[in-house]
Structures are given as structure tokens and as C-alpha cells.
Amino acid sequence: MEELDYPGEFFFDKRTEKLYLFHNGTGAPPTDSIVVPQVQVLVNITGTQWKPVKGVQMKGLRFSAAAPTYMMPYGVPSGGDWALDRYSAIFMQGTQETLIHGCTFERLDGNAVMVSGYNRDTTIQQSDFAYLGGNAVAVWGYTNETGSDPGRPGVVLANAPQAGVDGTDGEHPLRTTVQNCSAREIGLFEKQSSFFFQAKAAESRILSNVFFNGPRAGINFNDGFGGGDEIAWNLIFSTCRESGDHGPFNSWDRQPFLTTVRTGEPSMIMQWRWIHHNFMVDNFSPQEAIDNDDGSCYYKTHDNFFVYGWQAMKTDFGGHDNHHYDNIYAYVDHALGVDPTLPGHEQYFFANYVVMQGEMVGTCLPQKQMYGNRYFTPSGKLQEGCQGFGGQVSKTPSDAEILTQAKMKLGTLLDISLVV
Template sequence: MGRTIVYLIMLKTLAKRISPLAALIVLCIQTAWAADLYVARNGSDRNPGSKEKPLATIDAARSKVRGMRGKVTVWVRSGTYYLTQPVVFGPEDSRAEGQEVIYKAFPGEKVTISGAAAVPVKWQPHKGQVQKAVIAGPAVFDQLFIGDRKLHMARYPNFDPQASHFGGYSADVLSPARIRSWKHPEGAFIHAMHKHEWGDYHYRVTGKPNDSTLVWEGGYQNNRQMGMHDKYRFIENLPEELDAPDEWFFDTKTKTLYVYAPGDAREVLSPQIRHLFEFRGSAEKPVRNIAIEGFELAHTLRTFMETREPLLRSDWAIYRGGAVLLEGTEHCAVRQCHFNAIGGNGVFFSNYNRDGEVSGCHFDQTGASGVCFAGDPAAVRSPAFEYHESVPYARMDLIPGPKTNNYPAGCRVSDNLMNGLGRVEKQVAGVEISMSMDITVSHNTISNVPRAGINVSEGTWGGHVIEYNDVFNTVLETGDHGSFNSWGRDRFWHPVRETMDSLAAAHPAMFLLDAGKTITIRNNRFRCDHGWDIDLDDGSSNYHIYNNVCLNGGLKLREGFYRVVENNIMINNSFHPHVWFAQSGDVFRRNIVTKPYAPIRVEEWGKEVDHNLFPDQQALEKARRNGTDGHSLAGDPMFVDAANGDYRVKPGSPALRLGFVNFDMHAFGVVSPALRSKADKVPLPVADPVTAAGNRSEAAWLGGKLRNVNGLGDRSAFGLPDEKGVVVEAVPENSILAKAGMKQGDVIRVLNHREIGNVSELMDVYQEVNWMGEGEVAVFRNQALQKLTVSFK
């Protein structure tokens, strides 16, 4: 082999001197020169790594690969490989171009890389259905699995998969009466939503100074400190709360594990480490050309108490880690892996990464986010970290772009299925991007997440392409977000509006100092029932948004510059311009909206708002009173097949006369057949009956059925003072309306202090406030107004 290497070096030198043909010959030789290694559960690290005599560990294979040239595939045979520490790839493991190494599951075999210890147990009776086992040897108990079943730490209230937050919550978690029931709560964890539902907090109980008070540490997981929510909270890891199936508690003093109805399990799996694979390089010495492929990645520790690093002027704090951590890499990839109920993030690209790839993976019930990108704050010019912080213009670094190259760029997240993320932490996303450049997020299906499906934390440094994604059932536990969510609190942005107005007028060159490259959002399908489908918040700037279908929440633009929104379709909703700056340069054209615009504090309407299609003349005239939409039209868009999600328009549609162009309705989401077969289907909106004026007359809402008050007959029957309001036609048992105390025959007159005249007005107000989690409803009952509090989730 040594002589072959010498020949190759000679050929390469000769190729430079002779002709491109020689270079081609060298390439062919290198391509042909490939090798296989094998790892198996019955192998030995003293073996050569052949198929007949495999190695036993991936670590041993990594060491052997270091001495090999050419392309190498490390085939890992079936079984579960329990790691006591992560597999680490350093600069010494880097591969030259054309000599990549892939660590890959053998075809047709299931390979699980586990961060757990398989702990033998011998059960003994304890109390009732609770059994116990003394654990020999050291072990961490943070999550517990019996086979494929994940158990729950003993908690109050008990786990309820139907609950809207945390799998169960209660306002009395920290009540004196409840605290008195716990003898030694040290080591318990309190989990709570942020007071404004922007994220979550987590605390570790450190003591009980008196009979009815706890002391704790933590609460740093959210970057906008406002305290915990007074209702959405729970507590876990308390022996007194071990009272429901699949609950467990580990007594660290006696090393005794208690499990409610463990069955006949002879061992339990207890995660011991946070990461399974780490790529550890730097910009100066990167890890190059290494991929992992086809593994199930499982059983990692939860990281909620390590989530403490604030991102730039956001609500967020992060933990720089995941089941796979990449830092200082080039051309490294994670492909076709199943992230199964891991405790924290799936894949984390930290600081310098170039041309990284995550593709064909399934992120299933993860503790935190799916894929995260976060650069080095030291690469940001004039950074600020808390929402209210700002850098005075006189001290601001005015050089555009990043200060260093220590950030992710040119990476791709494509064809991934992400379902049920944020099972532990709520300040998460399917894909989170911060302090990065040129990230492509393409053909992913993201659903059932507590916050945004895709989140861009700030404008540094743009260039991202968000395309062909299917994102729905989002913002399930938080509020004031969207299926796509961003903010742009970059160098130029100031939290005080009057100050920001004067800065914007005096220094317009500031706007693109960080967001220098346009972010493109195109050809996606979004649905958010508790916020906006596309939510560009607080200064998000330099976006081009086109060819998207918004199925429920519409599109919001707030406090930014240079956004071009064109050729989008907004079903059951509209355009939400919020608090625009003078000379924003914003454009909204050739879009189809199905409700009137919903502006808030907009005095100047940007560069162009025109050539849009409205549902009726009334909505169009309302827009024209703002000085916009002089060339817009109103009418039926004539969708091809709205009931089945085909929102292309037919020939003769007025949208076509405005310049609207049809786009593909069948290219959203994952493309791999295996992932498509597992993906949930997006819930398509139902067309509600409309009156001749274009208003809805009936609707399904929070599990109930509603209709408009209709004429003098209803006024007499319900004892109303006029013919306004919404009649509650049906209130099924266990519906949200029933839980709020609403009854059949109630007439809704007010929602969140806004008078309600009909179903359309109710749904419009609801769309604006549903992210708040709950609202006050005034109903007419027995000829008097009564106030009720209704949960929106």
C-alpha cells in the first residue's frame, strides 16, 4: 500500500505538468481504490475488521480508518451499540476530497446507537402496583425506557397525552398544600411556560426551607425574563407522585428504582450521555468528508438544565449540543438516521461549518429541536443579547457582514421528517438558524411542534433558502409565533419605536449591515392554527417570499425593510402588516387573499401594495381607503380543487389578469418514499358557507358548531337587544367550549373585549388573538351577559 501511495503522489505531480488527461487517470485510480471495514456485536477490536472477522466498536473502526487511503465504508452490522462516551471525530480523522468515509448501517439491518446503559433489574414488591429494584453500580437516571416504551418521571399532574401543554399542567403545582405533601423534594424539576408563552422555564428544586415553600435554581432558559406562567406548569421526580402507570422514581440515596407496573422486564435502559457523535474541529483545522448514515440514534440525556446561552436579542437560549454535534467541519453529513426520542436536540451545527448536510432523517419525539445552526457571537459586529439592549449608533461597527468566518454557511437540511419535537423543551424548532449564512431548508415535513416549524433568529447574515417544505400543526404550546417565524433585531433595530424611527430616517444604510443577503421563502405550504402561517416579526428584513400556500394563519410583516411578497395564496386569512417604518421598501403584489387586510399601526404602506385579488368588493374598497390596491380586483379566484388542496386557479380567474402565476401543489414536504409513508397529512381547511356578501354564516369552532344570529326570530328567541352575535348551535361533551362552561343556545357577543356581530367577525378576532392561549368571551344567556374564559388550545 505504501508503494501505491508513492505512485499516486507521482501521478498527481505529473498530472499538473502534463495534461488534464493524467488528472482524469488519477481520479479513476483513486475512485477504484476503495475499502470496506466491518463492525459487529460479536466482533473484536483485535480483529482486522473484515466481514469474516469484524471489529466490535465504531471507535476501533475510526482508529483503523486513520491509516487508510481512498474511499472507506465502515459497515455496522445489526444490533444495539451502547456508548459510554460519544464517538469523536477530530482533525486527525479528516479525509481528502475523493477519499470520504461513511459509517453506515449494513443494508437491511437495524443498527441502534444508544447512549443508555442496559441496567439489570430484579423486581420486588413495594406498594400496590409499584415495584422496586436495587441498582448495583453507578448509573444516571434521567430518562427511563423499558424496551421501546418511554416511561415518565413521577409527576404532578399525571401525564395526559391529550393535554394542551407539557402532557398535563396545573395551576396549583406550587401551592402550599401541594408542597406540604412532599417530604424531601430536593432534586425535583419544575417545568413552566413563560408568562407570555414565548417559551419555557425549567428549575431544579434545591430545598424546602419550611413546610410550604420551595427554593430552586434555573429559569435561565428564556432570554426575556418575565417569570413563569401561573397555570401552565408541572413538577416531576417526587416519590409521593408515583401513582400512575409508566411512572418511575429513582432514590439516589438508597440507589433504589421504583416503577409503577414495570411488567416482566429484566433490564431497563437509562441514558447516560448527551451526545452520540461529535465532530470536533475548527476553522483552521476542520474535520472533513465524514458521514454517518442509516442508524437509529436513541437514549440521550435531557439537556433542559444546560439550555442557558442567550442568542442575539431573542427570546431564545440554547444548548450547543445534540445527539450529533458538528463544530469545525467541512463536507460532513448525517443521512437517513432515525432520531428516536432523544433527550435534547437532534443535530447541532455550532460555529464554523461549511457544506454540511442533514438529509433523509426522521426526527421523532425529540426533547428539543430537530436541526440547529448557531454561529459564534464573536463573529457578529456590535452584538447585543437581550431584547432591550441596543448599541448606540456612535459606537456601532458599521462594516457590513460578519467579523470572522466562525459560523455555519452553505449547509443543507433536506428531505427530513420532523414530528413531535419539543417533548421536553418548548423554545424549539424543526430547523433553527442563528448567526449563519446560506442555509438551505428544502423538502422537509415538520408537524406537531410546540413553537415554530422553521425559525430564523435574526438577520445575520441571510442568504437562506426555505423551499418546498410542508409545515403544519405548529405553535401548539407557545404563542405569538408562526409556522415560519423570524425576527430581525439586528444592529439597526431599537426596541423604542420613536428612537428607531429617527435612526431609520437618518441612517438607512444600517438596515442591511447584517441582513446583507436576501432570505428566500418559496414554494412552501404552511398551516398554523394558533398564530400566523408566515410570521416576520420585529425588524425581519431583506426577504423575498413567493409561491407559498398559507392554509390558515395568513402572513405578517412587522417593523422591517425590503420585503417582497408576491404570488402567494392565503386561505381563510389575509395580509397582516404591523407597525411599518417609513420608507420600508416593502412590496405586496399579485397575491390571493381571502379576507380583508388586517393592518395595525401602519401609516405608510411601503413601496408597492397592489395587483392583489380580494374575496369581495367590500374588502377591496377597505384596502383602497388606505391608498393601496388601485389596480387590485375582487372576485372568486376559481381554485382548481380547493377541497383536495389544489389551489391553482382555472383559466378565466381574475387572479390571472393581475399577473398571478400558478405553481406546483404536489411538491411540498419529504420526497423519500419511506418518509412519505410515515408523514402525517396536512389538515386542509374546510370551506365554510358564505352569504351573498361574502361573509361566513356558519363555522366549527373549538369543538362546537356556530351560526350567525338570523333575523327577528332569533332576536326574540334569545332575548337579544338587536340582531348581532353568534349562536352556539352545538357543544359536544369534552369539547373546549364545554370545558369553558358554554352551553347550547348561548349567543357570543364579545371576544377579548371586541364586539362580535357575526361568525366572520368572531373568526377574524380569534385569528388575531388565538396565540394568547386563552381569551375572555361574553355570551348572552337568560337575557344577560355572562363572562367565560375559553382556552384556545
């Protein structure tokens, strides 16, 4: 009872069966009701790869008051930085063609939607997420890293832990689509959280969503499992409000996986991922809009409008095969911060419109990898460093001119975003 000293805290006296609440608003607390969440999973759709639950549809439903999950058992999804609990208000495992349409997820104390293990063609669309304890949507597969797993009780997992990099058994999500959704005020309790998180999953499509106000990246890919993903036509801003790293999008690829996504045959090489026609504002802890961290590879990032950040293109610690082209970068410090690569796995930076606040391009790439760029600086000059700079240099254009270029790139997406 003596710890009850801050708004939002509560204490339940079991002896007297009284609940004490430190009201977190002005005036008197509500007299009609107090909501005390008791249940962590509100909808559980669970089958198996061999006997999946098919065709479940949830439309126009409101999900609220799911109990906290941050004290439940956690796992390490893959080779990225994250740990995660495999719980959510809607939990799916062993499903095909599940549809979540026009639903509202509000004031949930844990994750909203978990797409776990074997799932095919899940679609989450025209739904709103707000005031969540954890992630809006988390997509997380299995690769038999341990002999048993709480997520699959009673199942003996073959070849563990040797099978930890083998993703050919199908126990992972494929073709998850999240489109036309909004998400804000997430990660209220769990700071390793995003609008969309992915680990050991492939061929996801994140299209035409609006995300803002989160503690870390808006979209997070925890590994390079499979690839074939598409991120397009999204508006993302006010991310990383409680961390000092990355930006609206973050990826890692510290651990290779064996999958059949690229060619249909087992391969340790992933399929290309595409990031295009997005509007991202890196206005908190600005590092870069697209943070391809720690070995990230096989990304084609093009035709986006990125505002703010320390640098335009970043890839490090063994990252390779990252291509940035036809993008607009507004008010970055410099253009490139990339590491050397092996022959045949080069980085590319070309045909970009780069408005810089300094005069240094950054990392220099060979001319065949760095060409056709337009650089803009306050002085209209660049300091010596890269021979030819891979393009032309001019004085900083007006905001109106930058927005004109962006509207030509994004069309109605930018018009709608500016109104919002």
C-alpha cells in the first residue's frame, strides 16, 4: 500500500477485498465503472500446418482491455536485437486465409495481433491500433532452435538445435498483408515494439498504412529470413521517441537462414526486399529513415520521400547488396555511410535528390555504383573527397521546391499526408 504514490498505480488489498487506485486524470475518477483487464488472449485461432484453421474472418470488431503480457515468458525471435513474448489479443498459429477487416484495437496492455508459426495469406486491413502495451502486429515463425517450445506443447522438435537456421519445414508465416491501417501510441509498456515486427517470416506486404508515436522503429525486420517483402505507400513519422537508434524502418541480418523463398529450392540467399513510394519523417533521434543495420542485404529502396536524418543511406557490419535510387532526401547531414563489400555484392546510390545540411557526401563509391545524383548544400558546394561526387551540386532549394519534387514522386499520398 505504501508504494501507491503515482498516478495510474493501483493496489488490491486481498484481506479487505478493496481495490485502491491512484487516479491519473484531473477531477474525480469515473463512478460508473473501472476496467480491470483479466484475460491476455481474447481470440485464439490455433491449428497446425497439417490441419490448419481456414478462412476465419473478423470484421468490424472492437478489441480492448486485454491484460498485460510483459511478465510472460520471452523468446529471442532471431538474430536481431529483440526479445518478445508470444502472446497477443488475437493469436494465430496454424491458419490459412485469416482476414481481420475494419477492426479497432485500443487500450490493450500487450500486443494486438500475433501471427505465430505456420500461417499463410493472413490479411489485416482497414483497422486502427491505439494505446497498446506492445506491438500492433508481430509476425514470428519457428526454426526448431530448441528441443521443445511452449508455443507447440507436446511436439518433439526434430534436429534441434542443429535445425536453428533451417526454415524449410514451413513453420513460419508467408504472405502476410497489412494494408490501409493506422497505428499510434504503441509500446506504452514494452519499448522493443513497432507497428509491424517480423522475424522468421517472408513475403510480407506492408501497404498504405499510417504510423506515428512509438518508442522505436515503425517497422522492424529482425533478420533476413527468406525475403520477398514489400513496404510501400506508407506514412511513418514520430518514431524512436524513447530510443537513440535507427529511424522509421530498421533491419538486421546477423544470422543466415535456409529457405526456399528465392527460387523454390533451398538456399541461404534471400529474395530481394522492396521499399518504395513511402513518406517517412525521421524527426526523433534522427539517424536515417532506412536503417539497414548489421549485415542487412538485398534491399532495393527507391522512389521514397525521406525527411531528416543524419545520413541518407546507411549499411554496416557486413551489409551488402543494398540499392538506393530515385529517392528524395530532405535535410540530411550527408549522403552515404556504408562499408566496403566483396566483389559482386556492391552497394548502389544513384539518381537521388539529396538536400544536405553540410558539404560532405560521406562514403565514396566507384562511379559505376554512384552516379546521376543531385546534391544540394547551403553554399552550393561540396568539400573535396569523392571525385566527381557522383552527380551535380546546387544551392539548397526552397521548401516549396522540395515539396514539388515530392508530390511528383508520391502524388496523392503526399497531398493527403500534408492535410493530416
